[in-house]
Amino acid sequence: MVSSWALARLILVIVLICVAGVEWVACEHRTFTGMYASRRVWQSPGGADGLSEKCKQAYKNLEASNPQESSKMFDAMGKPGAGVMSGNFDWFGDYLGCTSLPDSKYCVSNFNITAYKMSLKVGVCLPKNCTVNDAAIFPEHIDEVASPRYAFALKFISKYLEGQNTTFYAWCAGPAPYSSGTIATLTLVAMLIVLLFVGTCMDWYFFRPLPSLNIGVVNVSKSDLRSSGSGYGGMDSLQHTASSRDENAPLLGAKSAEAYIGPRRLQFLMQVLRCFSVPRKLTIILAAEHKPATIPSLHGLRVLSMFWVILGHCYLFPLFTGEANPLYSTAIVKRSSFQFVLNGTFSVDSFFFLSGLLVMYLTLKHLESNGGSINWLMFYIHRFLRLTPLYMFVILASIYLVPHFGSGPMWNPLISPGFGCRKYWWTNLLYINNFYPTGFGSECIAWSWYLANDMQFFLISPLVILAAYHFRGRGVAATTGILVLVSIITRAVITSEYNLLVSDLFNPAAVPAKDAPTGNLQDLMYGKPYTRVATYAIGLAVGYLVRRSPFRHTNIPREARIAIAAAVWLCVAILLCVPVFSLTHMYQVGGYLNLTASVFYNTFSRISWGLGMGLLVLACHSGYGGYVNSLLSHPLWIPLSRLTYGAYLVHPIVLFIMFLGLDQPLYFTDTAMIFYYIAAVLASYFVSLLCAVGVEYPLLELENRLVGR
Numbered sequence: 001m002v003s004s005w006a007l008a009r010l011i012l013v014i015v016l017i018c019v020a021g022v023e024w025v026a027c028e029h030r031t032f033t034g035m036y037a038s039r040r041v042w043q044s045p046g047g048a049d050g051l052s053e054k055c056k057q058a059y060k061n062l063e064a065s066n067p068q069e070s071s072k073m074f075d076a077m078g079k080p081g082a083g084v085m086s087g088n089f090d091w092f093g094d095y096l097g098c099t100s101l102p103d104s105k106y107c108v109s110n111f112n113i114t115a116y117k118m119s120l121k122v123g124v125c126l127p128k129n130c131t132v133n134d135a136a137i138f139p140e141h142i143d144e145v146a147s148p149r150y151a152f153a154l155k156f157i158s159k160y161l162e163g164q165n166t167t168f169y170a171w172c173a174g175p176a177p178y179s180s181g182t183i184a185t186l187t188l189v190a191m192l193i194v195l196l197f198v199g200t201c202m203d204w205y206f207f208r209p210l211p212s213l214n215i216g217v218v219n220v221s222k223s224d225l226r227s228s229g230s231g232y233g234g235m236d237s238l239q240h241t242a243s244s245r246d247e248n249a250p251l252l253g254a255k256s257a258e259a260y261i262g263p264r265r266l267q268f269l270m271q272v273l274r275c276f277s278v279p280r281k282l283t284i285i286l287a288a289e290h291k292p293a294t295i296p297s298l299h300g301l302r303v304l305s306m307f308w309v310i311l312g313h314c315y316l317f318p319l320f321t322g323e324a325n326p327l328y329s330t331a332i333v334k335r336s337s338f339q340f341v342l343n344g345t346f347s348v349d350s351f352f353f354l355s356g357l358l359v360m361y362l363t364l365k366h367l368e369s370n371g372g373s374i375n376w377l378m379f380y381i382h383r384f385l386r387l388t389p390l391y392m393f394v395i396l397a398s399i400y401l402v403p404h405f406g407s408g409p410m411w412n413p414l415i416s417p418g419f420g421c422r423k424y425w426w427t428n429l430l431y432i433n434n435f436y437p438t439g440f441g442s443e444c445i446a447w448s449w450y451l452a453n454d455m456q457f458f459l460i461s462p463l464v465i466l467a468a469y470h471f472r473g474r475g476v477a478a479t480t481g482i483l484v485l486v487s488i489i490t491r492a493v494i495t496s497e498y499n500l501l502v503s504d505l506f507n508p509a510a511v512p513a514k515d516a517p518t519g520n521l522q523d524l525m526y527g528k529p530y531t532r533v534a535t536y537a538i539g540l541a542v543g544y545l546v547r548r549s550p551f552r553h554t555n556i557p558r559e560a561r562i563a564i565a566a567a568v569w570l571c572v573a574i575l576l577c578v579p580v581f582s583l584t585h586m587y588q589v590g591g592y593l594n595l596t597a598s599v600f601y602n603t604f605s606r607i608s609w610g611l612g613m614g615l616l617v618l619a620c621h622s623g624y625g626g627y628v629n630s631l632l633s634h635p636l637w638i639p640l641s642r643l644t645y646g647a648y649l650v651h652p653i654v655l656f657i658m659f660l661g662l663d664q665p666l667y668f669t670d671t672a673m674i675f676y677y678i679a680a681v682l683a684s685y686f687v688s689l690l691c692a693v694g695v696e697y698p699l700l701e702l703e704n705r706l707v708g709r
Contacts, residue, residue, distance in 0.1 A: 050141050055134040058127035059145040062103065072097065073104050074146060078123035087326035090665040092409040093123035099173060099407075103128055107135035107172040108409050121322065123409050124170075136170035171412055176403050185400040192276075192694050199276025199698070206262040206270045275701040281693045285642050288635035295361070295546060297620040298354060299641040300632030301613075305350040306644045310651050310684060312344025313447075314677045317652075317659045321410045324665040330506040332670075334588045336581065342505070343580045345526075346609045348450055349535040351648075353613045355454050356539025357546065359461050360468065364547050367469050376462060378707075383458055385703045387645075388429070390696045391451065394649045395421050395428060398445055402653055406661035417653050420444045431455035434529065440522035447652050449527035456529045457536045464537070468544045476544045480537040487534035488603055494525050495595075495602045502583065502601050503592035511592050525602070535610035542614040546621050565624040568615055575612030579605035646688030646696060654683045 063070045076098035078091030098106040104125050111120040124138045260267055274280070290296050323329055332338050367374055398418030420437070421444035427433040433443045434452040443449065464483075467475030494500065498519030504510045511517075525531045556564070582601070586593060593601060620629035658680060659666065666672070 051134050051138065051144050052131060055127065055130035056145055058129035062127055066103075069101055069103065072101060073125045073127075076101075076104075076106075076123075076125040078121075083325055086324075086328065088324045088665070089118060090121045090322040090324070091123065092121065092664055093125065095123065095173075095407075095409050095663045098123070098125035101125070105130075105172055105174065106409070107132065107138075107170050108412075109136050109139050109168065109170045111139075111168060121409075132170050132172050135172055136168040140168075173407060173409075173411070179400070182400040182404070185396050188396070189401075195273070195276040195698070196278050196694060199273045200278045202270050202273045203277035203280055206260060206266075207274060208259045208261060271705060272702065275705065276698045278693055281697045284697065285689070285692055286639045288638045290633070290635060290638070293365075295357075295617070295621060296633035297617060297625065297629055298358070298632075299637035300634065301350065301617070302354055302644050303637050303640045304632075305347045305354075306640075306647055307681060308344050308347035308350075309648065310655075310680055311677055312341055312347065313652060313655055314680050315341050315673065317655045318666050318668065321659045321662065322665040324667040326668070329668045333504070333506050336584045339581050339584050339587070342587070343583075346579060346606070349532070349606050349609050350613060351450065352454065352457070352532060352535040353539040353542070353610050356457065356461070356536040357543035357617065358539075359458065360465060360540045360543030361547050363461075363465050364468055364544065367465070372469060379462070380459070382703070382707070383455070385707065386700060387451065387455070389699045390646060390649065390691055391448070392429065393691070393695050394653070395425055395444060398653060399425075402656070406657050408661050408663050410660045410662060410665075412660070417445050417656050420446075428452075434527040438523060440520065440527055445649075445652070447648075450648075453527065453529045453532055454536075457533060461540065464540045468540075473544075476541050480541045483537035484534045484607065486530055487532070487537075488607070490528075490530045491525060491603045492599050494519075494531065495599045498524055499595065500525065500598065500602065501592050501595065502586070502598045504587050504590050507590045510590050515592075515595075532606070534607045535613075538607070538610035538614050542617055545618060549621070561624070565619070565626065568619050568624055569628075572612050572615045572619065575608045575615065579608050640685065643685055643688040643692055646691045647684045650687045650691065651680065651684035654687060655680055658683070 059070070062073070076094040078093035080091060081088060092108065095106055098104055105128050107124050107126060109122045109124050111122075112118075122139045124135055126135055126138065130138075260270065262270055318329070333342060363374070363379075395418070398416070399421045400418075402418060403416065420442050421428075424433065424437055424442070424444045427436050428444050428448055428451075431452045434449040434456075437443055440446065440449070464476065464479040467479045469475075471478075499515065499517050500519065500521050501511055501515060501517065579601075582605075583593075592598075616628070619625050620632060625632070658676065
């Protein structure tokens with residue numbers, strides 16, 4: 001039998017080989033690739049003197065020594081194309097054609113013209129001796145180095161720049177540096193891969209299933225186990241304890257029937273390594289089976305809400321990358337159906353609602369079965385340990401790995417998902433990133449504001465849970481009512497104080513200057529817990545009602561059940577549809593709501609959504625769900641539901657790579673967006689599966705074994 005020291009040496013050798021391989025790959029990429037784009041930005045006021053003498057001389061030398069390459073260089077530059085009247089001001093040229101030339105480099109020159117309120121981007125292909133300063137002003141001074149047949153296409157820009165307050169800036173593509181942080185991150189990934197391989201081997205070699213008896217881990221000999229046959233189907237405890245976000249998971253771990261056939265002195269080590277068994281994790285994640293005393297409809301709600309989040313972001317990202325026909329995208333907002341996309345922010349309120357519901361339901365269940373006893377310190381510690389490892393891994397990857405996943409004229413680090421992470425990552429670790437940094441777009445992975453809010457709601461949830469346990473319905477009504485009232489007051493006051501009028505997002509001129517907001521909606525209200533707590537509080541109340549199950553229709557006549565179901569679903573439709581579609585007319589006319597209407601909408605729209613979600617869940621749980629409940633409770637949602645947390649974390653990174661890696665601006669059509677959306681959903685859940693198998697679920701089981709519940 002292998003000794004613990006020999007096994008440790010084997011693992012150490014594998015890790016060292018893997019680390020050496022990563023370093024070799026990194027060195028090879030540093031030497032032989034120039035595919036990845038690193039950016040340098042230079043800004044200057046209008047009226048630059050002209051190109052540097054060094055850049056001019058480089059052009060002259062290239063023209064004299066290799067006129068064919070010089071022609072290819074000018075051919076690769078961006079030029080005005082069709083659709084200028086439709087807003088096509090991104091002329092990127094031929095990125096791959098330029099970067100394939102040995103003596104050239106590709107840059108994007110950006111002109112912000114204040115008078116015309118427009119931004120013009122032009123791809124320029126320059127000799128390597130030219131600087132980013134030359135790239136910034138090159139389209140305006142192209143006649144200094146190019147013959148008229150090349151210069152005429154871009155020279156007309158000068159007509160618009162003369163006498164205007166114009167800011168020039170540029171970024172240039174080049175080999176991305178493999179910093180020490182990148183090497184360390186790749187090493188971490190390599191070590192996880194090694195652990196997955198070793199854990200899979202140890203699980204296969206040292207563990208065998210026993211009949212489904214609640215006997216825990218036992219020690220038997222190989223001969224006894226093998227002679228007993230192979231027709232056993234042991235239960236896996238992680239199916240029940242993998243995630244506190246799953247309503248199937250009890251608060252206390254359960255032991256499974258399994259046999260360890262290795263030496264006793266290695267049992268703990270093997271149990272730890274087994275946490276990284278890939279087949280075991282896939283079996284857990286992909287299992288599609290409802291457990292008793294659960295809320296099956298929540299799986300479908302969770303996944304559909306995630307699909308909605310991805311849909312909204314899929315339409316949002318082209319605003320950062322640029323579109324070849326942006327005026328078309330401003331026209332589609334007038335469609336009634338597009339309100340579903342524009343108001344995708346309600347999907348996040350669905351997550352707040354589900355989070356509050358599950359916290360109340362599971363914790364109240366634990367209190368009732370344990371005489372009101374619970375370790376509140378571990379209540380918080382487990383939550384932190386379950387959410388944070390994958391969260392921090394995604395942040396690490398966004399800083400050091402994502403910049404190497406693509407290249408192109410739009411691959412700009414200023415809008416990279418990890419742009420603020422080097423400075424503010426610690427605010428994410430403390431779950432305060434919705435307060436600091438104060439700018440909504442300045443935080444590390446900006447979409448993580450939701451996690452900060454959810455953790456802050458979790459911190460105060462015991463107040464409502466204890467009120468529910470000790471004072472039942474009156475305690476729940478009082479505590480959740482206070483939270484909803486806080487949300488109502490803060491949203492109304494902030495909207496009124498800062499004049500946050502509800503208006504057409506694609507038509508800023510719709511709001512007259514005299515009525516312009518005096519603050520930023522995202523900074524003041526969108527990501528703050530005191531303005532978003534209402535739907536979480538409604539979820540807590542519904543979790544209490546579901547746990548008490550007061551609405552079963554056992555003895556109600558059939559005609560009365562039909563009438564009740566019709567009334568309930570009519571209320572659900574009104575409560576859910578009014579917040580989403582009530583602004584259709586405003587977008588069609590390009591107007592805005594007055595202050596009174598804006599206060600009312602900003603204050604009660606999300607409460608209406610939370611109440612609608614609550615009625616929907618209660619209807620499904622109480623037997624009035626019909627086909628809706630059958631759809632939401634289908635077992636196929638369960639595996640996707642387990643991957644939703646990872647999908648939320650990684651899907652903006654997937655969209656960043658998908659859209660910012662394009663060589664040309666996206667030509668916006670309904671068909672194109674459908675295909676991009678399907679690709680984004682599939683890619684996000686696939687990456688989430690990789691993260692779940694490699695990081696999330698192994699560490700969840702490891703936490704259960706080392707910390708326990």
